[in-house]
Amino acid sequence: MDKILRINMGNEGGPQASEEPMGDYAGLGGRGMTSAIIAKEVPPLCHPLGKDNKLVIAPGMLSGSHAAQSGRASVGCKSPLTGGIKEANVGGQGAQVLARLGYAAVVLEGKPKDDNLYKVVINKDGVEIIPDNSLKMLGNYDLIDKIKAEYGDKVACISIGPAGEMKMAAASVAFTDMEQRPTRHAGRGGVGAVMGAKGVKVIVLDDTGMETRSPKDPEKLKAANKAFTQGLKKHPITGEGLPSFGTNILTNVINEAGALPTHNFQSGRFDGAGNISGENQSEIMKTRGGMVTHGCHKGCVIRCSGIYNDKDGNYLTKRTEYETVWAHGTNCGIDDMDTVAMLDRLDDDYGLDTIEMGVTIGVAMEAGLAKFGDGEAAINLLKEVGKGTPLGRVLGSGAAVTGQVFGVERVPVVKGQALPAYDPRSVQGIGVTYATSTMGADHTAGYAVTANILNVGGSVDPLKPEGQVELSRNLQIATAAIDATGMCLFIAFAILDQEDTFNALLDIISAFIGQDFTADDVTALGKKILEYERDFNTRAGFTKKHDRLPDFFKTEPLSPHNVTFEVKDEELDQVFNW
Amino acid sequence: MSSPPNKNRTATLCLTVKEDAISTFLPLLAQGFTVKTRVGCGVQEMLCGQFGLDADYVEQRLQTIFLDGKAVDNVKASVVRHGSTLALSAAMPGMVGATLRRCGVYASMRHEITHKNTPTKETVKEGTVMLKLFNLVAGDIGPRFLKQGIWIKGKNLQVFFRKAPDHFWAGCRAAEIDGRHLEVDKLSNLDWGQQQVFLKLRVKLTR
Numbered sequence: 001m002d003k004i005l006r007i008n009m010g011n012e013g014g015p016q017a018s019e020e021p022m023g024d025y026a027g028l029g030g031r032g033m034t035s036a037i038i039a040k041e042v043p044p045l046c047h048p049l050g051k052d053n054k055l056v057i058a059p060g061m062l063s064g065s066h067a068a069q070s071g072r073a074s075v076g077c078k079s080p081l082t083g084g085i086k087e088a089n090v091g092g093q094g095a096q097v098l099a100r101l102g103y104a105a106v107v108l109e110g111k112p113k114d115d116n117l118y119k120v121v122i123n124k125d126g127v128e129i130i131p132d133n134s135l136k137m138l139g140n141y142d143l144i145d146k147i148k149a150e151y152g153d154k155v156a157c158i159s160i161g162p163a164g165e166m167k168m169a170a171a172s173v174a175f176t177d178m179e180q181r182p183t184r185h186a187g188r189g190g191v192g193a194v195m196g197a198k199g200v201k202v203i204v205l206d207d208t209g210m211e212t213r214s215p216k217d218p219e220k221l222k223a224a225n226k227a228f229t230q231g232l233k234k235h236p237i238t239g240e241g242l243p244s245f246g247t248n249i250l251t252n253v254i255n256e257a258g259a260l261p262t263h264n265f266q267s268g269r270f271d272g273a274g275n276i277s278g279e280n281q282s283e284i285m286k287t288r289g290g291m292v293t294h295g296c297h298k299g300c301v302i303r304c305s306g307i308y309n310d311k312d313g314n315y316l317t318k319r320t321e322y323e324t325v326w327a328h329g330t331n332c333g334i335d336d337m338d339t340v341a342m343l344d345r346l347d348d349d350y351g352l353d354t355i356e357m358g359v360t361i362g363v364a365m366e367a368g369l370a371k372f373g374d375g376e377a378a379i380n381l382l383k384e385v386g387k388g389t390p391l392g393r394v395l396g397s398g399a400a401v402t403g404q405v406f407g408v409e410r411v412p413v414v415k416g417q418a419l420p421a422y423d424p425r426s427v428q429g430i431g432v433t434y435a436t437s438t439m440g441a442d443h444t445a446g447y448a449v450t451a452n453i454l455n456v457g458g459s460v461d462p463l464k465p466e467g468q469v470e471l472s473r474n475l476q477i478a479t480a481a482i483d484a485t486g487m488c489l490f491i492a493f494a495i496l497d498q499e500d501t502f503n504a505l506l507d508i509i510s511a512f513i514g515q516d517f518t519a520d521d522v523t524a525l526g527k528k529i530l531e532y533e534r535d536f537n538t539r540a541g542f543t544k545k546h547d548r549l550p551d552f553f554k555t556e557p558l559s560p561h562n563v564t565f566e567v568k569d570e571e572l573d574q575v576f577n578w
Numbered sequence: 579m580s581s582p583p584n585k586n587r588t589a590t591l592c593l594t595v596k597e598d599a600i601s602t603f604l605p606l607l608a609q610g611f612t613v614k615t616r617v618g619c620g621v622q623e624m625l626c627g628q629f630g631l632d633a634d635y636v637e638q639r640l641q642t643i644f645l646d647g648k649a650v651d652n653v654k655a656s657v658v659r660h661g662s663t664l665a666l667s668a669a670m671p672g673m674v675g676a677t678l679r680r681c682g683v684y685a686s687m688r689h690e691i692t693h694k695n696t697p698t699k700e701t702v703k704e705g706t707v708m709l710k711l712f713n714l715v716a717g718d719i720g721p722r723f724l725k726q727g728i729w730i731k732g733k734n735l736q737v738f739f740r741k742a743p744d745h746f747w748a749g750c751r752a753a754e755i756d757g758r759h760l761e762v763d764k765l766s767n768l769d770w771g772q773q774q775v776f777l778k779l780r781v782k783l784t785r
Contacts, residue, residue, distance in 0.1 A: 236639070236714065237671050245713055247671065252608050252712045256644045256665045257678060257691060279713060280605040287743035304671075422674050429687020430673055443673055471684060475673070490671055496683075560647055563690045 001029075001064060001104045001213060007120060007129065009198045010051050010110025015118060017127040022104060027513070029061030031087045032484035032529050033105050034076025038085050039532040044540035048080035048190070049167055049197040051111035057098070057158060057173075057203075058106075060486010064099025064213040067221065067508050068229045070486045071096045071297030073175065078540070079189035081169040081356070081398055082415040082440040085536040087483065088191045089444065091296035091305075092175030092184035093156035093205075095486055098122075100207040112199035117165070121151070123206040135201045137162045139349035139386070140174045140182035143202060151204055153180055159202040161351025164192030166388050168396030170356040171196065174348065177296050177305070183318040184296050187353035189417060189440065190398075216514025224507035229301050231501030235494040242304035242490060243293040245278030247322040252277045254326070258560045259426035261331045261419070263372050264362035265412045265552075267559045268423050272335025276325050281308075281337055289313050302490050308341050317345040323420060327358020332365055333372030342379055350386040352396070357382065359399040359418035367406035410552050415440035415542070424549060425558040425565050432472040432567055436547045436575040438533035444479065444489055469567075473575045477526035480533075484525055485509065527578065534576060544573050590727075590776040591735075592754040597781050599749025603724055604716040606738050610663065610708045612729035612774070617660045617705035621645060622653040624664070624707070631719065640715065641669035642678050648693035651681045655695035660705030666719075667712040727778035732770025735777065739766040751782055 002022060009015045022028075028036055034056040046052035055077045062070035073095035079086035098106065101122055112118070116131035135143060140161045147157055156176055163171040171192030174182035186192075215221040232238040241249050251273055254260045258268035274280060285292050291307035306319030320341055328334065328343040347354045361378050364370060369391075370377035384392035394405050399418040403411030412419040417440030424431025434441040482489055487505070495502035502519075509517040537546075553565040615628050621643060625631045636653065643650040644665040650656045658664055669679060677684045685692065706729075711720050753760045 236641075237669050237675070240714055241668055242671055249713050250670055250672065250674065252710075253642055253644075253665075253667050253670050253678065254674065256647060256667075256710065256712075257649060257674075257688070258647055259674070259691070274605060274609045277605065277608060279608050279716065283602060283605055283743065286601075287745065421672075426691050427674060427677055427688045428690060429677060429684065432687075433673075471687060493669065493671060493675065496676065561691050566690070 001059065001099050001102055003102055003104065005103045005106045005122070005127065007106065007108050007127070008110045009108060009112045009118070009200065015112065015129040017129060025104065028484065029063070029104060030058055030072065030074040030484040030486050031076070031089070031480060032061075032525065033058035034074045034087050035085060035529050035532040035536075037105065037107060038076050038078065039536040042078050042536075044078070044536050046078060048078045048083070048194060053078045053194055053197070055108040055191065055194045055198060056105055057094070058104060059095035059099040061484060062508065062512055063095040063486035064097075065215060065221070065512065066212060066299070067225055067512065068232065068299055068301050069488045069491055071299050072483075072486045072488055073098070073186070074483060075173050075186035075191045077191055077194040079191070079440070080167070080193045081190040082417050084415055084440065084540055084542055085438060085533045086189035086191060087439065088173070088186035088188045089483055089489075090173070090175050090184050090186040091300075091488065092177050093297055094158050094175040096298055097156040097205040097207045099213055100210040101205060102210070106203065108195065108198040108200055111197065116199060117201045118199050119201055120203045121206070122203065124209045132201070137165060140351055141349050144176060144180060144182050147202060147204055148180060151206065154206065154208065155180075156205045157182070157202055158205070159351070160192045160195045160200075161349055162386055162388065163351045163396055164196040165201070166393070166396065167193040167196045168352075168385070168393065169193055169401070170353050170360065170396050170398045172351050172353050174351055177318070178298060181318070183348055185348065185351070185353070187355065188442065192351050215512040217511040220511035221508060224504045224511055228501060228504035228508055231498050231504060232301050232491065232494050235497060235501070237493045238302045238490060242302050245282055246304050246306055246319045248278030248281050248320065248325050250278070250322045251325055251330075252279065254422055255330075257426060258558070259422045261326055261412075261423050263333050264331060264366045264410055265419070265423060266410070268426055269560050270330040270333075270335070273330055275335040276329045276337050276340055281319065284337055285309070285319065290319070292319075294319070300488065302488065304490060310338065317341050317348065320344045321354070324354045324358065326421070327355050328361065328378065331358055331362040332378055334375045334378060335373075336375055339375035339379065343382060346379065346382045346386065350382070352385065355420045356398050356418045357385070357395075359412060360395050360402050363399050363403045363408050363411055364395060364406070366410060367402070367408050369406070412550060413441060414549060415546050417441050423558055425553055425563045426561060428565060428567055429471055431549055431553070431565050432469055432572060432575065433476060435549050435572050436472065437476065438530065438537055469571050469574050473578065476530060476575070477523055479526070480529040481522045481526035484529060530576070547572050547575075588774050588776060589770075590756050590778070592778050592780060593750055594752040594780040594782055596749035596751065597783055599746050600721050600724065600779070600781065601717070602742060602746040603779070604711075604720055606730065606734060607711040607716045607720045607723070609734050610710045611723070612706050612708050613723065614704065614706050616702050617658055617662070617707060618702040619658060620654045621650060621656045621658055621664065624658050625653075635718075639668055639718065640666050641680055642667040642675070643680055645693050648691055649678050649680075649685075649688055650693045651685055652695050653680070656693050658707055660703075661707075663708040663710065665710040665712065666715045668714040721781075724777070724779040725781065727776055729774050730777050732773035732775050735775050736768065736770050739768070742766070
């Protein structure tokens with residue numbers, strides 16, 4: 001992984017590929033790579049769909065090796081949804097294969113001069129950029145079937161669906177999983193629209209004949225990897241909970257906490273939550289012959305994904321994640337697991353961010369376009385997006401635009417991006433992250449690695465408001481660093497609880513790069529990445545007034561606890577003071 | 579749809595099931611069931627002293643606990659009252675999991691929904707508590723409650739039978755309502771109305 005592949009889609013004689021050494025980007029991976037390139041090379045005031053924006057696809061520092069859990073990729077650009085810097089993180093096979101092909105990043109640049117749609121094929125012999133208009137407006141599933149028929153069942157694909165071709169701000173970039181299905185998505189922020197603006201429908205990756213990446217110290221990596229894997233397997237979350245129930249293990253618990261977004265964030269508890277919980281979902285999956293535990297990429301030992309079959313026992317979609325279950329389910333008043341699964345399938349096929357679309361449909365329901373709880377109507381609204389009807393184009397532009405078009409006041413977005421995961425009135429520290437993250441509202445931006453282990457700050461009383469700000473800061477730093485490695489963020493709990501597992505992670509990185517990598521290095525890396533991102537956003541015109549939650553979180557008490565968001569603006573402004 | 583005998587009174591439903599059918603009941607346990615127990619004591623006293631859970635199990639497995647919808651940190655000082663809802667879960671993933679975790683580093687991030695250990699002079703007495711068992715915990719300790727017997731809302735039971743998968747029916751060997759035999763395949767046709775049903779499982783071990 002010692003070179004960068006640049007594909008200039010706007011080259012005078014037609015799209016052209018060139019390779020270059022890492023240069024200033026040496027040592028970076030994942031989010032570190034994407035944010036560095038975007039911050040340095042993309043004019044912050046450019047149009048996100050224009051020739052000056054770039055789409056950067058980067059495997060993690062450890063991807064393509066034998067390191068467990070290292071198959072995550074980052075997709076970065078200036079976001080058409082937020083207008084700021086974006087890194088969308090994704091599993092699937094793409095990172096592993098791209099890394100073994102030797103590329104630390106693929107950078108799509110420029111803008112095509114014709115209206116052809118292109119496929120990019122990368123293998124050990126080089127890069128081909130081929131116009132193929134037979135792929136136009138294919139859903140991701142049909143597209144991948146076509147690619148498989150042409151290139152075989154060992155390739156990994158990175159693609160957009162019709163939403164990306166139509167340059168919708170909620171469009172995702174799909175990565176195929178181990179079964180070559182387009183079920184993993186770099187979802188957030190409209191990265192799919194930028195790929196569509198570059199005229200690229202699919203990148204086909206074939207690493208046949210390429211070697212697994214070798215660390216500088218193979219024996220050290222082997223030992224550290226073994227300790228790390230054992231640590232993940234013995235921890236109840238990574239070794240039992242996630243494999244048994246997937247991320248949907250959260251639904252019942254978040255509901256009990258009164259933090260489950262319900263009916264467009266009107267309340268925090270949903271009566272039908274149990275019907276779409278991970279517990280119920282697993283029972284349905286077992287009954288129908290699906291796969292309850294399944295990894296999204298080779299090398300995953302946590303295996304939180306799965307395969308969900310329909311009533312007849314035929315494949316429908318992957319095990320729906322918590323993010324889909326709350327966004328399309330509880331937030332829209334829908335408590336039928338098959339309906340939620342169908343919405344997930346459509347998101348994957350059209351190439352849409354499941355969070356943005358769930359929140360958008362919730363806003364649409366509040367606007368009266370459908371009743372809360374009407375699953376069929378929700379499916380029809382999503383189909384409008386796939387077809388690109390005028391209504392579909394509004395919805396496909398995300399929750400903020402939909403709210404504006406239909407005159408809805410309660411629109412849960414920050415920096416134009418829909419809120420994920422949990423209501424910030426119940427879990428206020430997470431609200432701090434939603435408000436201040438460089439990415440817009442993002443729950444994975446501030447993840448769980450203990451401040452004690454990282455020894456970042458930690459001198460402030462956590463019960464004081466400034467303590468919550470400090471926690472959010474520490475978490476955002478740690479997450480940025482983990483995102484650079486290619487590691488799946490679900491390692492977080494195991495490394496939080498088990499210091500030997502955290503040390504094994506540091507040893508894996510050290511073994512790979514051939515020099516010591518300490519907790520201080522994790523902090524420094526995370527801070528560097530956030531500094532790139534903050535700098536870009538500032539130059540793009542963002543100020544502290546953008547680091548705020550919508551007003552309704554401060555004025556509307558959330559049932560069942562009757563709480564509002566209480567963290568003051570002055571406190572939010574302290575997050576990035578270091 | 580037919581009614582169970584004495585529709586307007588509580589009913590006792592005993593099911594004889596094969597061991598591998600027990601997992602089908604676990605989502606029912608997550609919806610909540612009532613137990614009669616001594617109330618007015620702390621969470622730990624209830625779990626260990628009355629439900630017989632091992633102290634190590636409580637400490638290490640029950641990483642997320644809610645009492646009346648609030649996240650519990652102090653299992654000794656959080657008092658369970660008559661009519662309380664106690665929800666038990668293993669550790670949860672992600673940012674929110676770390677935040678909701680009992681005595682976690684990030685507990686302050688959910689200060690507004692933390693159970694405050696209100697001092698009480700309530701005496702310990704007989705009462706009822708609603709229990710909810712989630713995820714791994716349901717599998718760990720759910721069977722013991724099912725074998726001892728639990729009170730379930732009739733409408734929850736009705737939906738359970740209506741949606742029960744094939745392997746439940748294959749594993750359900752016998753049914754009795756208030757001591758009287760009932761054909762198993764009639765269970766899904768019963769309208770329990772607003773009854774509370776005392777459900778008890780007898781497990782038939784498979785050789």
